[in-house]
Amino acid sequence: MSRVVSTYHQRVAQEKRALILSAATALFLELGYARTSLARIAESSGVSRATLFKQFPSKAALFEAMVTESWSSAEEEDPPPRGNIVEGLGIIGRRYADLLSRPQMTDLFRIVIAELPRFPELAHAQFSHGKMPYFESVRGYLLAEHEAGTVRVEDVELAATQFLGMISNYVFWPTLLVPGWEVSADRVAQVVDEAVRTTTARYAAPGPGPSTND
Structure with a gap:
């Protein structure tokens, strides 16, 4: 059972990561790197700020992930x-x-x-x-x-x-x-x-x- 739960959480995390990266790319193109905040990316991607910061502790880390x-x-x-x-x-x-x-x-x-x-x-x-x-x-x-x-x-x-x-x-x-x-x-x-x-x-x-x- 624990393995099923773990797999589920991994899939959800991957889906949220993909949403964050997609939103970040769109915002970076629209607003530029300087004017795009992690808070705005979280709002656009539909995830909490805590979830975003857990995956990407800084904007530079998010860009490197992209x-x-x-x-x-x-x-x-x-x-x-x-x-x-x-x-x-x-x-x-x-x-x-x-x-x-x-x-x-x-x-x-x-x-x-x-x-x-x-x-x-x-x-x-x-x-x-x-x-x-x-x-x-x-x-x-x-x-x-x-x-x-x-x-x-x-x-x-x-x-x-x-x-x-x-x-x-x-x-x-x-x-x-x-x-x-x-x-x-x-x-x-x-x-x-x-x-x-x-x-x-x-x-x-x-x-x-x-x-x-x-």
Whole structure:
């Protein structure tokens, strides 16, 4: 019985957490980071102040949770299979494009950019709690492939940056600058495929040459 009760309370806590994060994102976008209070977020999300403070003791902690939540779903996916760089990069590329296409990601970057002059710590949170952990997962994949001999990459940080940049520069960044910018699913697939081809052409280890006995 106690396990059932515990599971119920966990589910309720997760639901309230999701409500808080959703309300916080909307208010941060509408009012800005400085003018949004935890009390107002509690009211908007329909939870008590005690419940909100129990989950997020400060506004900075709430923002960091937003960042982690926005980036973490892709990190929790199973790692791509090893030994096939085309397949592996394809999986990573599609996950990244899907991540960047979510509305909350665009909202998050807009908050950081708008508040950067007054709250540079928001950019630090976005980088250290969001982008960097995701980037490290991609870098780790390339490093493992390099050690396995599938690719030859002297600078895995540069290679990971190049690969992710080819995708984000088309799929994501224009959404912040160009009103109505939309990319079809077919176009996203093409962008990812081209990024995979370019990276593979640059870094894939050459296969064994023809046998001298042939």
